[in-house]
Amino acid sequence: MLGINIGIDLGTSSVIVYVDGKGIVLSEASVTASETKSGRMLWTGLKAYRMIGRNPDSVTVTRPLKNGVISDFTATQGMLRFYLQKICGNRIFKPNIVICMPSTVTSLEKRTLLDLATSSGAGRACLVEEPLAAAFGAGVAFNKPKGVMVVDIGGGTTDIAVITMGSISVSKSIRIAGSTFDDDIIRYIRRERNMIIGEITAEEIKKKIGCAHIRDAEIAIQVKGKNYFTGMPDYFEISTTEVFLAIREHLQQIAEGVREVLEITPPELSADISETGIILTGGGALLRGMDKLIEKKTKIRTVVADDPVNCVARGIGCALKHMDILEENGYLFKTREDISVRPEQDDIMLI
Numbered sequence: 222m223l224g225i226n227i228g229i230d231l232g233t234s235s236v237i238v239y240v241d242g243k244g245i246v247l248s249e250a251s252v253t254a255s256e257t258k259s260g261r262m263l264w265t266g267l268k269a270y271r272m273i274g275r276n277p278d279s280v281t282v283t284r285p286l287k288n289g290v291i292s293d294f295t296a297t298q299g300m301l302r303f304y305l306q307k308i309c310g311n312r313i314f315k316p317n318i319v320i321c322m323p324s325t326v327t328s329l330e331k332r333t334l335l336d337l338a339t340s341s342g343a344g345r346a347c348l349v350e351e352p353l354a355a356a357f358g359a360g361v362a363f364n365k366p367k368g369v370m371v372v373d374i375g376g377g378t379t380d381i382a383v384i385t386m387g388s389i390s391v392s393k394s395i396r397i398a399g400s401t402f403d404d405d406i407i408r409y410i411r412r413e414r415n416m417i418i419g420e421i422t423a424e425e426i427k428k429k430i431g432c433a434h435i436r437d438a439e440i441a442i443q444v445k446g447k448n449y450f451t452g453m454p455d456y457f458e459i460s461t462t463e464v465f466l467a468i469r470e471h472l473q474q475i476a477e478g479v480r481e482v483l484e485i486t487p488p489e490l491s492a493d494i495s496e497t498g499i500i501l502t503g504g505g506a507l508l509r510g511m512d513k514l515i516e517k518k519t520k521i522r523t524v525v526a527d528d529p530v531n532c533v534a535r536g537i538g539c540a541l542k543h544m545d546i547l548e549e550n551g552y553l554f555k556t557r558e559d560i561s562v563r564p565e566q567d568d569i570m571l572i
């Protein structure tokens with residue numbers, strides 16, 4: 222195939238780009254800022270992220286992906302085009318792109334992703350499930366007939382999958398992940414403290430003192446917010462136990478999701494997992510005690526992968542080197558023509 226091979230982890234929180242032969246070349250927040258009147262994109266990435274909650278009326282800040290899928294096509298396209306242009310410049314041959322998706326998406330969502338990639342500058346595009354890529358990035362072998370369970374906790378989705386021989390056996394994607402915890406913290410502080418905070422502050426609280434269990438040594442931090450009654454800026458304190466109480470219901474739902482996937486896993490693979498353990502990837506795996514929570518719920522050894530945030534991008538990088546194996550499992554590159562001439566079942570039903 223002509224053109225360079227690129228892997229993109231197009232996430233709800235961040236976009237990470239891997240270029241074959243170079244490694245990870247870009248990691249940016251999945252946020253765009255555009256002119257409100259004309260819709261023209263002004264900034265994307267960190268610059269746009271810093272504007273969340275601080276933008277003037279003339280600028281609209283958007284998170285173009287929600288729960289792992291595209292919620293604003295134009296903004297996602299603008300963001301992807303910008304990054305591809307930055308990476309590829311004016312190369313003659315368009316790049317071949319492998320892009321990841323949640324493990325359970327509809328055919329229509331798949332087509333939208335392929336349409337997005339090919340209209341943003343890809344010559345050919347191929348979709349790979351996020352937990353499969355995460356497994357490769359965490360070092361799981363491509364072609365061994367041995368079951369491994371991967372739980373990828375991102376910003377918008379938690380993908381739980383059992384992988385064997387470079388393919389997914391059973392999987393589940395739930396729309397509870399890092400940003401759900403941020404929303405929980407915002408609601409808790411509003412309810413218990415009558416204070417209003419923004420999503421960036423909530424995320425900071427989670428990263429600093431968030432925990433998936435009650436900690437022995439309690440820590441409290443001081444946070445700035447806005448008093449709900451007076452409307453004035455104010456300070457308040459929040460402790461590790463309070464953050465745990467705010468997010469615990471959703472933590473339990475993630476652990477429950479893992480149990481449900483184990484329950485439907487074929488027996489031989491289930492026996493393998495009790496030996497190989499469960500691997501956690503994605504930014505949500507960095508929440509203190511996440512591994513212990515899953516371990517307690519499943520009674521199976523659980524570990525956080527090295528550098529969990531970049532696992533998916535690294536895994537797509539591995540996939541780019543072993544496309545022959547993936548092709549055998551039905552992961553094929555498609556051109557813009559391929560997408561337009563072959564409508565899939567779901568689309569016909571939708572019409």
Ligand SMILES: Nc1ncnc2c1ncn2[C@@H]1O[C@H](COP(=O)(O)OP(=O)(O)OP(=O)(O)O)[C@@H](O)[C@H]1O
Pocket residue numbers: 230231232233234235236288289290351374375376377378379398399400424427428431502503504505506507508509530
């Ligand atoms: N140290 C940390 N503690 C807790 N959460 C963290 C930490 N670091 C990052 N996160 C959270 O991880 C999430 C981002 O993870 P990641 O980059 O894997 O998501 P994504 O791939 O963009 O999203 P998705 O896969 O759901 O589309 C954010 O919610 C972020 O707040």
Ligand SMILES: [Mg+2]
Pocket residue numbers: 230232233351373375376503533
């Ligand atoms: Mg992700």
